[in-house]
Amino acid sequence: MVSNPLVFVDLETTGTTAAVDRITEIGIVEVDAHGVREWSQLVDPQTPIPGFIQSMTGITDAMVAGQPTFAEVADELLRRLQGRLFIAHNARFDYGFLRSEFQRAGHDFRATVLCTVKLSRRLYPQQRKHNLDALIERHALRAHGRHRALADAQLIHQFWRQLQEDHDADFLAAIVAELTAKPGLPSHLDAEIMERLPEGPGVYLFHGENDLPLYVGRAKNIRARVLAHFSADQSSAKAMALAQQLRRIEWIACGEIGAALREAALIRKLQPSHNRQRRRNDELCTLRLVEHGGGLLKPEIACLGDTDIRGVTDRHGLFKNAGEATEVLRNLADEHGLCRALLGLEQAADGTPCSARQLRKCRGACVGEEPLAAHAMRLVQALSRLRLRDWPFPGPGFIREGDEVHVVDAWCYLGSGKSEHELWAIIDAARPAFDRDDYRILAGVAAKLNPWPAHR
Numbered sequence: 001m002v003s004n005p006l007v008f009v010d011l012e013t014t015g016t017t018a019a020v021d022r023i024t025e026i027g028i029v030e031v032d033a034h035g036v037r038e039w040s041q042l043v044d045p046q047t048p049i050p051g052f053i054q055s056m057t058g059i060t061d062a063m064v065a066g067q068p069t070f071a072e073v074a075d076e077l078l079r080r081l082q083g084r085l086f087i088a089h090n091a092r093f094d095y096g097f098l099r100s101e102f103q104r105a106g107h108d109f110r111a112t113v114l115c116t117v118k119l120s121r122r123l124y125p126q127q128r129k130h131n132l133d134a135l136i137e138r139h140a141l142r143a144h145g146r147h148r149a150l151a152d153a154q155l156i157h158q159f160w161r162q163l164q165e166d167h168d169a170d171f172l173a174a175i176v177a178e179l180t181a182k183p184g185l186p187s188h189l190d191a192e193i194m195e196r197l198p199e200g201p202g203v204y205l206f207h208g209e210n211d212l213p214l215y216v217g218r219a220k221n222i223r224a225r226v227l228a229h230f231s232a233d234q235s236s237a238k239a240m241a242l243a244q245q246l247r248r249i250e251w252i253a254c255g256e257i258g259a260a261l262r263e264a265a266l267i268r269k270l271q272p273s274h275n276r277q278r279r280r281n282d283e284l285c286t287l288r289l290v291e292h293g294g295g296l297l298k299p300e301i302a303c304l305g306d307t308d309i310r311g312v313t314d315r316h317g318l319f320k321n322a323g324e325a326t327e328v329l330r331n332l333a334d335e336h337g338l339c340r341a342l343l344g345l346e347q348a349a350d351g352t353p354c355s356a357r358q359l360r361k362c363r364g365a366c367v368g369e370e371p372l373a374a375h376a377m378r379l380v381q382a383l384s385r386l387r388l389r390d391w392p393f394p395g396p397g398f399i400r401e402g403d404e405v406h407v408v409d410a411w412c413y414l415g416s417g418k419s420e421h422e423l424w425a426i427i428d429a430a431r432p433a434f435d436r437d438d439y440r441i442l443a444g445v446a447a448k449l450n451p452w453p454a455h456r
Contacts, residue, residue: 005032007084010152018100027149040150076106091115119167138294197223210246213270255401264437288313297376317386336382396452
């Protein structure tokens with residue numbers, strides 16, 4: 001099945017990030033109507049190779065010293081790759097590295113890409129593993145020097161030949177066509193944007209005409225999530241409208257905590273037209289327990305506003321409005337046998353049973369059959385799971401995620417940075433108001449919080 005010329009590619013590199021790491025070895029197997037040809041080349045990365053990479057690949061700094069740089073082999077490599085179906089195992093890695101290196105060398109390399117990891121998953125869905133070692137074992141491939149570029153390219157070629165023997169040619173061609181099909185992008189977008197979208201976590205932003213904010217989202221895999229927007233544009237009127245308005249995509253690659261915090265902050269700041277609009281702080285309510293003497297404890301609905309909740313220990317729940325707070329309180333009353341009259345949910349004269357007592361859902365505090373102190377204790381217990389967490393530090397705190405630090409204070413997200421200068425600038429800036437989304441995100445990762453250093 002060689003209707004089109006193919007090239008099987010594998011690279012060895014100094015690391016896993018195409019933006020900063022470099023290629024140390026290239027191995028390719030070319031297949032076309034004229035036969036099979038192999039080519040490999042060590043490359044001087046012009047940067048030290050980490051020790052663990054040297055141990056894994058066997059490629060040392062001494063071996064690449066004096067070898068050509070990528071720019072010096074770029075023309076020949078481009079001639080061997082152009083016009084061929086680019087096949088690699090975990091192809092996004094190899095293709096991304098080559099595109100970055102070609103770009104630095106002044107070339108715009110693009111190709112139709114087939115990933116043999118995805119091909120294996122599609123053809124053998126019952127198998128759990130699809131890495132190259134799993135393929136060697138499953139298909140009895142002959143390995144000659146794993147983790148060297150040409151040897152691994154040869155293994156990918158062997159796997160391809162094995163597939164020709166195991167599957168009908170038309171069936172295999174249809175699967176390859178499916179896996180190499182280009183995503184249906186909105187007409188106003190440059191197709192190259194898909195090449196640059198990262199596959200890791202972060203937040204992404206859609207912009208329309210005049211850079212109007214349309215949508216902010218977050219994802220564990222930015223590329224997959226963005227593509228999912230476009231695959232849905234025929235089945236959803238909202239998704240179709242978004243695709244038609246879209247003119248530009250930008251993204252911030254970061255950890256999952258940073259993505260959640262940035263998403264909430266960007267939606268508050270930009271108010272994108274296709275996001276659900278967040279509630280303003282002056283609409284948020286909590287429940288506050290107030291003593292009324294004689295053991296009577298009553299919940300009152302309080303607007304949160306711009307309250308700094310550092311040290312606030314008597315607030316329970318975060319509700320979008322007073323109606324939601326009332327409904328939650330009503331459900332708690334029914335669940336825990338509390339008196340609706342004493343909770344302020346209905347009017348009743350002193351000594352008169354509340355409506356819940358008449359239905360035997362109240363234990364009788366309204367008519368003196370349960371001590372007010374006992375009723376108060378059960379009310380506190382019922383609300384305990386809704387109690388807002390105390391801010392654990394006298395000042396700001398931080399969460400370290402990878403090479404980034406998220407600065408927070410009193411459950412408010414202040415910003416993220418990587419350098420000491422950036423971080424102190426965030427600390428010195430004005431504080432944002434308390435926000436429900438920040439609180440929920442940060443309370444969920446409270447175990448990762450650390451106190452901010454007292455001195456610069």
